[in-house]
Amino acid sequence: MRKCPYSAEREKIIAEAISPIATELRMIEVANLVAYLHLECYGNLSDLVSSAAELYFHPGTVNLGVGGDYKMDWNSVPEVTLDLEIKAAGVTAYTRLCLTDKLAGVELTHIAFQSPAADPHLNTMFLKKALNDCKFVKSAEPPPQAIAC
Template identity: 25%
Template sequence: MTYLAEPHDGAYAAVLADSLRDVAADLRTIDPVDLVSFIRFGSFPAIEDLIQSSAELFFKHGTLISAWTACVDLAWDSLPLVTLGLEFRHPLVSVFFDLLLGARGDEVAVRAVLFEEPVADRAGALDRLARALAEAQLPRRAAGRSAALGLVPGVRPGLLGQ
């Protein structure tokens, strides 16, 4: 049976945002022009691949995935804002949320929090979410795409054989 928590409680977004800080930072290394064009042309497999590439640096496989929703706000009178729909999956809890990437920082907007077993109260629900996120994260190591590729900071990668 599934139990729904109140998604508009900012505490769920805060717990999630804290765990996603590295993923959001890695997604920001993507050229914004490329990301916007993928969204505008509905290239959801490409968006999913980018999300998976960033998520696999910090989370166990299959725990943080694309929800195949994305949009971009490119109004003339404001800074661009990219919204990526994501899903966190764990045997204890699933969370459907949007990750908003903007020039002024990143935000998390929770759409739904689903628990597989009943929770006694809000504090217990938040604790269960925090434990699930901690279990899903990979052990800490040098952060970012460069570390995963074995690149040394300050050293420009070249072509093999040069």
Template identity: 35%
Template sequence: MLDIRKRHTLARERLLAEAIKELAAELRLVDVIDFVAFVRLEHFGNIADIVHSSSELYFKPGVLRFADSAEVDLAWNSKPIVALALQFRHGGVEAHFRLELASASAAVDITYMSFDVVDGDPEANTQAFAAAIKDSRILDEDD
């Protein structure tokens, strides 16, 4: 059985992963070799520009930003994985997370989270995060 902290972290990671699935798909349109070059040459401004322009399609301004750290796992016997450190900030919630992009999948790993108003109930904090995510989105006509 998962401990309570891990259970709430997993629930929050699922919320975030669902919210950024279109962003992950958009980022996968960038050639992986470009990400490799930007990471290798430490051209993090280029990655920040890509994240900014991709996120503005789905999120209000300033909600998501590149957190100046990235890695590429590139080996001869496997498909590349690009990992980007990102930051979500909206509605009194801040989450630092790692977005791992592979050819057909993505994963989210929250590394830090804070709330302007902390509730003693972790479930209430998770609901506050869900509300912040929902409010941060640019709604489509179908939403």
């Protein structure tokens, strides 16, 4: 996807939304994830992603996309990348979730809004609301600020 001024903000929104899923996936032995990717056992990976996602999102919201990739050699920390498809009401985001020993990152590869607004900022806010609506536990909105009299 060609990066636009809103890509970084949207990646951050998605990363914050799926961070619990990344944490769950990082609890899986990295050798198993690498083996599933190497042997193209995408059904097993799909089950793992679905199991991690079902704790936080409605069924079908976060799914394994077309597969993934890994980097592993003798002199570095293993890195596993999973293609994820995130479907919320009115928006679908295709991302790559990169998992390492201590960190996780998200790259937004494509986003499709069912009825996009002319203003990209409104689309970004729609993405945030749609992802929050798909969660079992909603993110708390900051309390309204008191105005001094």
